[in-house]
Amino acid sequence: MAQDIRDLFKKDNENFREKMSEGHDLRFLNKLDKKLPEHGKPSWSWLQIAASLVLLLGFSFGVYKYFEKPMEVQVADTPIEFEEIPTKSLRDISPDLKKVEDYYLANINLELSKVKLTPDNKELINGYMSQLEALNKEYKRISLELTNSGPNELTVNALITNLKFRLNLMYRLKEQLQTLQTTDSINKRTNV
Template sequence: MARDIRKMMQEPPKEFQKLPKGHEARFEARLNKVFSPGDRTAEKKRDTFFFLRVAAMIVVVLSAGYLGYQKLTEETTNALVETPVKPDENVNENVAQITLGDISPDLKKVEEFYLTGINVQMASLQTTDENKEIVTGYMQRLAELDAEYSRLNKELNEVGPTEASITALIDNLKLRLDLLFKLKNKLKELKNQNNEQLNSIEA
């Protein structure tokens, strides 16, 4: 099929085929349809709406992030502010208080174990008119032990942790818990005696 260009140039030009009637009008109508000003406006509107949606989503995400950050910092601030601090008159306020838990994690576990046990036993005590004297006596002894515990803590902060002070603190906690167990057993015995007396009276 390759033809020599020189020969093609020497040949007389052929007449071009004429386009069918109405071809030009149909072609122009198609162009107008594709590139009509109405479609361009709709396309611009679509682009505008797309960018508006993207902008709205960005605003929503940033707002949610900001509000979440504010909420978290507010909770942290409230937690720090609302922590009650009980000042101890005997200890200098500028000095940080040392507890058993600050010395070692094992001592912290021991201290938490005894303090939790003491709190549970204290919460479960039921005082009645019949056992009021016994409970009052034990409570006075517990108050003395509590004051002794505070004194030992003060000594721990002033002198520093020694084996003797640590042992004394743990023994104090142990003694308070044992005392509460004895009180509970005493109250059970008293209750059982009262029940036996009631049963013997009824019989």
């Protein structure tokens, strides 16, 4: 009864070597093409890659926001007082320049005190005041430069020129107000 296993396998292989019917493989390939056509389906691989990238970016942003520490802002209970930087002006350089500065500042303040604000001239005065404020800021900047670099001819002349501009600005405002006042009074007389 003992049979050689190799002999059994040889006999078994001969039994299964039956021939398939004619055109069997062609029919199988046609059926396969109908069920899974090669060229009919679009390739969605690029869409899958894009979706993966969007998910990865969204996840990364979520992790970043989760671990991000909020900026802590501490508000002081008492008001902050800023120290004004001491600056030099013309009066600190010499007594003669002090007189020049005092002359211009006194005349500027005198002209400012003469200005009377009315609804008719409010817009005009506001325009001149904004120009005067710009000149004041420039004067402070030049004074700071004088403090940092020391007195020299250019900075002293720039300070004096600034004072002249401010005084001339006040004179022009005075003239404009007088012109406005005379045209208003002429208009009132002709309307009566």
